[in-house]
Amino acid sequence: MATSDPARRIRLPSDLSGSLKYLDDLEIQRLREAVAAEIARRARVLGKKEPNRASNSAEAMARVPEGKANLIRASFKAGLTPPAIARTVGMPLPLVRRVLKSKDL
Numbered sequence: 001m002a003t004s005d006p007a008r009r010i011r012l013p014s015d016l017s018g019s020l021k022y023l024d025d026l027e028i029q030r031l032r033e034a035v036a037a038e039i040a041r042r043a044r045v046l047g048k049k050e051p052n053r054a055s056n057s058a059e060a061m062a063r064v065p066e067g068k069a070n071l072i073r074a075s076f077k078a079g080l081t082p083p084a085i086a087r088t089v090g091m092p093l094p095l096v097r098r099v100l101k102s103k104d105l
Contacts, residue, residue: 064091064099072099 013019023031068089075085082100086093 064095069099069102072096076100 020028020031068091072085072089072091075088076082080088082096083093086096089096
């Protein structure tokens with residue numbers, strides 16, 4: 001469960017790989033299982049919010065409104081980098097790059 005409360009935030013050691021040397025085999029196995037379960041949980045949550053990444057580019061481009069595509073192109077012409085544009089408009093970087101390649105600037 002993600003929280004913005006700093007008191008509940010877990011801090012990992014700065015040398016995580018070095019710290020793992022001090023765990024015994026049972027602790028490593030428990031950690032591995034917990035991490036795998038959390039990765040699976042997050043994949044399920046993200047899967048509901050994001051479209052299937054295996055979809056073809058034409059289908060993905062069809063989902064980008066023309067106004068947003070124009071904003072992406074104008075931002076690029078104004079000098080913003082594709083990663084900055086992706087953060088600004090809240091879209092995945094590969095989709096921003098496809099929009100930029102789809103039409104001549």
